Amino acid sequence: MNLRSPGPTPCPDDVLEAMGRQMIHHRSSAFAEVIGRVTDGLKTIFETKNDIFCLSASGTGALEAMVVNFLSRGDRILVVSIGVFGDRFATIAETFGAAVTKLDFEWGTAADPRAVEDSVREGGPYKAVLVTHNETSTGITNDLEAIAAAARRAQPGVLLLVDAISSLGSIHCPVDEWDIDVIATGSQKGWMVPPGLAMIAIGERGWHAQAESDMPSFYFDLAKAKDFLAKGQTPWTPAISIFFALDVALSHLVKEGPAGIAERHQRIADMTREGVKSIGLELLADEQHASNTVTAVRVPDGVDWKVLYQMLQDDYDTLIEGGQGPLAGKIFRIGHLGFVTEDDITKTLDVLKQALPRVGYQLPEAATTR
């Protein structure tokens, strides 16, 4: 299967082999070695000296962990949203009792740092600004560096909580240089590992907020995670196999380094965007902010996405994801993060060239004669 979803992503053979290792005990020195090495590796790729924890949960669990650990009931916060996952971050914060002000941007566009600055200046002070680095639902990467700086210009010391689930480990995101207080990602994205772990980094401002938070938390209590990591453990039984897999994946990623990882994703993303345009398809994203992990493409007029989606799987062994929420049926999304090569993208584009004419789309002449 050519799995071209923005997560879960395919895993390399040695990562899958690690998934199949026999169990060890999670309070043994053998596990302490693994979690120690994993934590160090993550710090290298996050480019941070902050604490990092691996939660046995999906990325949404990490979003909830950010809300319940760092906010208090009634806290006024600003949530910057450009799609499904920004909206989800806001919903979680509301669910747990934060007073949410939302700053929405049109889906398919990036957040304007100046608008963030104005919002914080006019509506603030806020306890925190919540923002999505890479919006998986629209294929847009926010300019996190500029947004963080803008928020801090308007209100120095405001807490920044960042959903980097589909960017960290793929897209340039130096956590300390950009002074991000709390940031999270998920194992099934650029990390080339199956889903089941969410990784979260916490800086000093974050710990201050954590100490004063009055939201209820137990499973996701990061103070407990800190106490246990000091012993090379997690508070609750962790997803051990996924630690094994992440350990192996990180050995490759650390060797490549953050700059190499970002360049590789840039190269593959450029190739994907060019390829999509060469067959006459239209990108959803404003290209200046098009994501290097996922490309959102408008479904051409007259094409039934559900038919195409099924045909790609049944006849071409290829899975591409559709749109979410209001974009369902209107876009499809090609994932190109983690364990993906130029060949995989070429194959995907070739498959699209074969399938699209079968669902009523006429390829541009240049594409058919290629």
Next chain:
Amino acid sequence: MNLRSPGPTPCPDDVLEAMGRQMIHHRSSAFAEVIGRVTDGLKTIFETKNDIFCLSASGTGALEAMVVNFLSRGDRILVVSIGVFGDRFATIAETFGAAVTKLDFEWGTAADPRAVEDSVREGGPYKAVLVTHNETSTGITNDLEAIAAAARRAQPGVLLLVDAISSLGSIHCPVDEWDIDVIATGSQKGWMVPPGLAMIAIGERGWHAQAESDMPSFYFDLAKAKDFLAKGQTPWTPAISIFFALDVALSHLVKEGPAGIAERHQRIADMTREGVKSIGLELLADEQHASNTVTAVRVPDGVDWKVLYQMLQDDYDTLIEGGQGPLAGKIFRIGHLGFVTEDDITKTLDVLKQALPRVGYQLPEAATTR
């Protein structure tokens, strides 16, 4: 490694092989097939027609899910505790705002159903009774059938929330016959699967309570889990590999059937208890309620558990777990659930016979001459 912990437990080869399978998409028909088969298999082993969901979390996540879905803030509840995990259940309920009355029994003994009945009659009415079926920390199995009946005699319709994390899939526990409203277990126990999934069954009374609960929940929101399972999906990206593994493990367990599984665990547990006593060691548990998944053994006078624990790993490639909380250093615990044979227990007992004399314990004559 002879991993004789009460979880994580060793996994069969074909289960580990399934862990190493390449990713599929969690919103594809391929995943829908897996989750459908897994859910059906779980219903067979739980002996229930109730809804069952697999949460990507550890068992503690399932305890939190039970609290935040079925209780409301200020609800008066009774928590029956006989050890660490009963206490944890109470702490979680308190954390999220329930008004907890605790009914404690001495660690190493079982809860007395008559005392539960009296407590509900005298202290009630309660919204719910929370109880641990098998207390992993002391190796005691509560008489859940009698406790459930006692609670219902005192207050018909009281909600029963049961932590069966280390019993379901190992110890006789027919959910519908005993009329248990909500019950949860974890993949790394008798299920012979790595940690990362918690499985929870919910009956009609549970759904009524779920609809009226005012505790905040998002990641663990079971109404969302229900909506998505109807489509063969989970609300958030699930730990796909562990679904693959559970699917394979269930194919064995369903073939064996609940009665066969319970008998197998009874046989191995009897052998463990007899073996431990034959080398002169003392069981913590009142034998009438000794668990068929984990045997708690008193550390003999003069023996330093930490030294023995390390020696067993370093020199005998065997891991046995120590005590938790106030029992740390005072007991050790031999797990015998899931993928375990008589040979594994014989090996464990032989290792103890070799190691114990090296840490100052004198074996009884009968044991040395054997």
